[in-house]
Amino acid sequence: MRCDLMGMTRGRRRGRRPAGAVLRRAAWLAAGAAVLSAGVAAAQGYDPMRPPQQQVPGAAAPETAPEVDPELGGLPVGPGAEDTFYLCSACHSISLVTQQRLTDERWDYLWTWMIEEQGMPEQDAETRETILDYLKTHFSAER
């Protein structure tokens, strides 16, 4: 009789175990996720100038992070970065630019739209080409 009761108790305990295991597993997963997001938040906290497109969750991390210039709003280093920064951050945050991934055609269109609709001063042909090349190289939907 006593043995049967113990057996039943053990049986009930065994019956409950999987649910407990699932709960513990969920707790560990939640803890893991919290640690991960805390890590990401901490990593992002290092550089307030980091361009926002690098913070998009799930975005594939490039194998070698592009070198960026903190003095130019975190724009990738390259020919045209300076011209782009001073022209394009005059009216709005440069992050409005860096978060874009556009086709070449769309960048050309945006350039015209910025001039005709938003009052951006037209640039000489050389500056225009330098900046558009820069935008198409670094913020492209095509390459």
Ligand code: HEC
């Ligand atoms: C004369 C001011 C001015 C200059 C200079 C300027 N912009 Fe803009 N830009 C604007 C305004 C105004 C908007 C609209 C903001 C809004 O809709 O909230 C805008 C919006 C944008 C957008 C968002 C478009 C969208 O689809 O919402 C992009 C991208 C952009 N600009 C890129 C650039 C780039 C690249 C340059 C430099 C070549 C530039 N801007 C220079 C005024 C300017």
